[in-house]
Amino acid sequence: MFSVPVVGGLFNKGHKVKGTVVLMGKNVLDLNEITAVASGGVGGAVGGALGTLTGILGSAVDGATSIFSQSIALQLISATKTDGQGNGKVGKQTYLQKHLPTLPNLGAAQDAFDIYFEWDDDFGIPGAFYIKNFMQVEFFLVSVTLEDIPNHGSIHFDCKSWIYNAKKYKNDRIFFVNQTFLPSETPAALVKYREEELQNLRGDGKGERKEWDRIYDYDVYNDLGNPDAGAKSARPVLGGSSSHPYPRRGRTGRKATRKDPKSETPSSSVYVPRDENFGHLKSSDFLTYGIKSISQTLLPTFTSKIFTEFNSFDEVRSLYDGGIRLPTDVFSKISPLPVLKEILRTDGEQVLKFPPPKVISVSKSAWMTDEEFGREMLAGVNPCVIRRLQEFPPQSALDAAIYGDQASTITKEHLEVNLEGVTFEQALSGQRLFILDYHDAFIPYLRKINEFAKSYATRTILFLKDDGTLKPLVIELSLPHPDGDQFGADSKVVLPATEGAESTIWLLAKAYVIVNDSCYHQLMSHWLNTHAAMEPFIIATNRHLSVLHPIYKLLYPHYRDTMNINALARSSLINAGGIIEQTFLPGPYSVEISSAVYKNWVFPDQALPADLIKRGLASEDSSSPHGLRLVIEDYPYAVDGLEIWDAIKTWVRDYVSLYYTTNEAVQKDSELQAWWKDVVENGHADLKDKPWWPKLQTIDELIQSSSTIIWIGSALHAAVNFGQYPYGGYILNRPTLSRRLIPEKGTPEYDELGTNPQKSYLRTITAKSEALVDLSVIEILSRHASDEIYLGQRDNPNWTSDTRALQAFKKFGTTLAEIEQNITRRNNDSSQRNRTGPVELPYTLLLPTSKEGLTFRGIPNSISI
Template sequence: EYVMQHWKEDFMFGYQFLNGCNPVLIRRCTEIPKKLPVTMDMVECSLERNLTLEEEVKRGNIFIVDYELLDGVDANKTDPCTIQYLAAPIVLLYKNLENKIVPIAIQLGQKPGPDNPIFLPSDATYDWLLAKIWVRSSDFHIHQTVTHLLRTHLVSEVFSIAMFRQLPAVHPLFKLLVPHMRFTIAINTKAREQLICECGLFDKANATGGGGHVQMVQKAMKDLTYSSLCFPEEIKAKGMDSKEDIPYYYYRDDGIKVWEAIKNFAEDVIHIYYESDEVVCEDVELQAFVKDIYVYGMRGVKASGFPKTIKAREKLAEYLTVIIFTTSAQHAAVNFGQYDWCSWIPNAPPTMRCPPPTEKGTVTIEQIVESLPDRGRSCWHLGAVWALSQFQDNELFLGMYPDEHFVEKPVKEAMAKFRKNLDEIVNAITERNKNKKLPYYYLSPDRIPNSVAV
């Protein structure tokens, strides 16, 4: 409801890059790219510090989101009655004096030119609104196919298959990981049969259906690196790590707390079973597990940064943290907010029925309505985002281990400590969210299922 009332506002548009269901794309802009020829004249009225655009960039107040991945992806042609369109926008955002992130320029294509204008907040109301709607639609496509499908569901399946293939059920790492693989292969099989298959939901409702989603996954594989799955590293690489600088990035704040809690738990368990780095090196089943992920999951691509072997306890702790965090917290962060953010269609259109505008001053409200999805596709979309946002009746949340795989007392103590740490995080998040119009709770451990199961 809040989204429905405020979706047109620039603050709401900017807020979603930090705390919506796709909070992983925004990065600090260190240099305005040549393909986005923004001038000071264009954005002067949006800047609040009496600095030039260049100075604002140097101060770290400018942010960018680039949907380059969508460039060249084929739009859905499965329905001859409805022509569908995709765009590959670039968005420039600004941290204003209230520390809010707001958009200051939007270009809807990757190649600058007279038929690819840069839309500004100072433009006609409908020009600016339609440009933002196009960005929201592009964001939806990247979110569903890359952030959600590839980087949580499919990656978790790689971990899951390698575990079942290489680790015997008596192995301590099997016991540690198996709760985080619960139902993952099953849910992905269901997705292949109902969502991403021919005539599945993607084909029915999304502009990336009919093969575009496959092109996107293939293109996104080059950015699927080990370091990009290490939560604190990825946040830092994007220049988004300073809490003083960007105070309202709750996805980052909560994510780092959960990452640390998981890492401490993984370290505790590893130190029980591995007395030294040498023991890690000599564990042939562990090494086979790591190699399986590298060879079959990452296709042996060195640039992925995934290790072929693990030789130290510290590295093993990080590796297990990547697996547990991705299958639990990362999936929760990008999955369970879908109904909140995507159920109001203009805020996340799954397809667009008119091409992106190529000139300013021509957009009408009728054109905006005609661009948005028809009722049929809207209904398919609504059903999907509602279903994907539901917890299961018998959901097991992070730290809940009802199946007693471990019998050793030290591990049970480590689990109790893990649960205590998670409870403290829940309390801190609950306290912060008090009286907030827009509470952020997707990374509260009591709302993070153990595994990718929906």
């Protein structure tokens, strides 16, 4: 436990133990203060904000250090000696002393201070400490290191927490030694402190949470709308009902709206537990405020000022060459943030300009090909929906009593036209037919959606060719029946064509599919399956797993900033009238649709192997790599993803086996069992009775569940997030909404299909104003922060004192480096046509590492943007 060999000699009465306290001052870090200083207009502010930041960092540290040493006190807590009541002895309150010069490896804006603790021969070995802040301003505590503890050696505390004035807390702030203990193995002197800290983090479920709170509790999604602003601003409560189930979010406790006591009053400043709001420590906070700026300024400005249409594909491409002139008054309203410097050019030209999306970096027109259309289902930004066709015609799971017969109208004759000599039966039995099916997701909402937009629910069937590529055979476009939902769908089938109006109709049919895909991607594959599904695990982990617990140490890097970014989404992205509702097809029904999909969410199926098997794209085969045989061998997301999955699971197995040697140890771990019970019964309460939940009674269940959580927070999110701008930044390739249906024969609009196909396409898909907002947002969301931490990395080499765990983690990093080489090699193999496709864009989204910026690669540890 505490048995490091003697360092620094034997104990002597009057001995003082030296410590080093590393912290950062609040005024160094607060972005609100930085932006308040940078207020001299867009041109000067955007250009000079980073310089302003640098000045603030320097001057603020110099001014703050003079008071830190007099206003911060620590008390050590013994892990080996008790106070007579079984609790670790608490030492004398001791203040910070001399400010130290910059230490080697000290991070930017960090300061170090000496502290000396008087030693008592009956105190024993420290295992925790209390800290009090007597200043009115908070600071960020990075770490504390004690040197030359008599009969022990040095002890490190990895803290990373905001410390407010001591009067803000009901209980003193406590930090524990950087060691790992199962609950039953905790030193007796620390047991009470460990349990009390978890009680503090759980709170009592009452009252409105304050900025300095660190309480983790659950609530439903009842803050997306604002009934007090009128019926159009109201949104249904998601979670807590069978009609609208949803994962839980962090509770804020804000007051209810006047018109609906079940809804919470929205706020632009949403509470998250203070340490979940790292800010403002990282450059992604600039991205956070950039999104707010777009939501609050660019969105209404574009909507009111830009009425024109794109008139040609060349005009769309001009966004990346010359940009678009904006009204002069736009710039006086925009927050002066560096995040906008890549978007807004204010050098006198006053234009909006975007970086070229990678999908058109080699070819301007290859995105239009059928091969690229199919390839992006395997290697695009949403590669986790396509499935093997196993029943024909495709059926619907919608309630026939409400929606009538929703079975597909596609026939085998439709398919055989383009099967290249293969019969339908041969293609089906040979596992060569695949389907991208969005019919059931959209049909229940389509009648309401088409009151303000115009679109279809789609089914697309594709054929696996001999060269490994996918060829679209048919697209079914379905509308609600004009006589009522109970009469089923009103469907038409569109076949590929290369000439005349029919070729434009085929291009439009593919666009309707992509509109469905873009919306499903953003709302389900991205938001629901990663952001929203992960939050309950974060809350439960902090409520029930002590920082001393090995599974806490395993999982916490994969939670970094997620609650923070989710709170931002609720206030600016998915809220009523927010960016998603304004620029995506479902509009006010956007998040409600994701609630309907959540009904069928299954936690074990989030693991990649289970997902591939469920979609019919793989089968178990012990002789194949990763124990799976892929139906489509050249499936970049699956091939790269399985390597990453196996690396994650191997690392988790190596780590978990250090602390659990029997299934009984898992079963008797009180914190672990409370954690999982909380996840199931409270975090995902609307699905708590589902039989598929792991019981967490065995080591294998713990390994599989932990691996799945890490996969969701790291690789799955990376796969569906960082390709957004590279693919969707070219709005022609990934439109987010459609505004009219396919024209009827005999109309001028139909004639235009043959005479001016580009105009017909542009009048159908996302309009210019919505496209500009959409591009502005997804460019931000596709960027990596400068201080991002990637899979296989930690922000502190001292994250644990267990050398066995450090060695296993090093092995994990080595494996990931090898995977990176494997992916690069596959991308250079010209025989694997789906790796690059007609657009010649290598699939790099699951390369583990990245640099800062818009890189189209890199797997961050967590959902941090």
